[in-house]
């Protein structure tokens with residue numbers, strides 16, 4: 001298995017950059033800063049630009065030879081297209097700095113005020129490839145969905161979960177493509193249950209296990225509504241030592257009776273998780289909701305540790321990208 005990492009991404013001659021390429025200069029600087037870190041993190045998937053310059057409201061992520069660019073603009077909510085000059089300038093800078101082809105650059109428009117998270121298909125090209133992260137491999141798709149298959153902001157959170165997983169029973173809820181579970185399994189979790197309501201993502205999780213040559217015997221992957229799963233699991237005898245709970249901000253689905261809202265519903269959700277927790281068990285709870293406030297009063301008697309700062313990876317500049325706690 002390949003272990004050395006972002007050697008594939010080589011900074012070409014800076015002379016190639018046009019003199020007034022502010023974005024290009026910023027990219028070159030960030031890349032020089034991150035390269036060593038990416039190597040020690042054993043990853044070829046990282047954020048190289050995080051809305052650093054206000055005139056370029058972009059997040060630029062490198063995924064094993066390709067660049068995934070998200071355009072964030074208030075106007076994007078009203079259907080604004082990416083300004084063509086911005087596309088041209090950004091692509092020029094990336095191509096002259098890293099020598100990649102135009103076909104290796106993928107653009108997405110992110111709505112800033114989008115309240116409902118989006119998981120729908122945006123195309124059906126099925127172009128999957130893999131990246132490394134701390135020695136495990138994950139399937140990435142840059143064409144078919146707004147999200148790529150791996151949330152890079154949770155790279156450190158995944159390591160935190162893995163460090164707590166050895167010899168334990170792990171439940172991963174709202175699991176998306178199961179990357180938390182793969183790391184936990186790699187770190188010796190005794191067994192795991194991974195739940196997501198999307199067939200696409202439970203299949204993707206299975207494929208991530210297979211990619212890492214992991215035996216699925218002790219690792220159950222379930223397509224279900226997590227809220228329903230929790231209620232039903234209460235009456236079953238199974239208990240978990242580690243629960244990973246990273247729900248969407250809002251979720252509406254035909255498969256759910258009513259809309260889930262993390263702010264309104266997190267205490268109920270946590271209480272349902274406590275009911276499944278073994279005596280020394282713990283929950284890693286996180287949310288991407290920027291306005292979220294943990295209702296600590298409702299959790300009186302629980303041990304709560306805020307690990308937000310500790311779980312923000314070096315390649316992210318946005319300190320509000322997620323909030324995270326360990327709750328016992």
Ligand SMILES: C[S@@+](CC[C@H](N)C(=O)[O-])C[C@H]1O[C@@H](n2cnc3c(N)ncnc32)[C@H](O)[C@@H]1O
Nearest residue numbers: 151174175176196197198224225226246248251
């Ligand atoms: C924010 S993502 C979770 C990211 C994941 N924890 C990770 O870091 O890779 C939300 C996921 O929750 C799933 N989801 C949303 N509502 C759900 C529900 N009620 N039950 C189960 N899964 C749900 C979506 O399909 C999506 O995969």
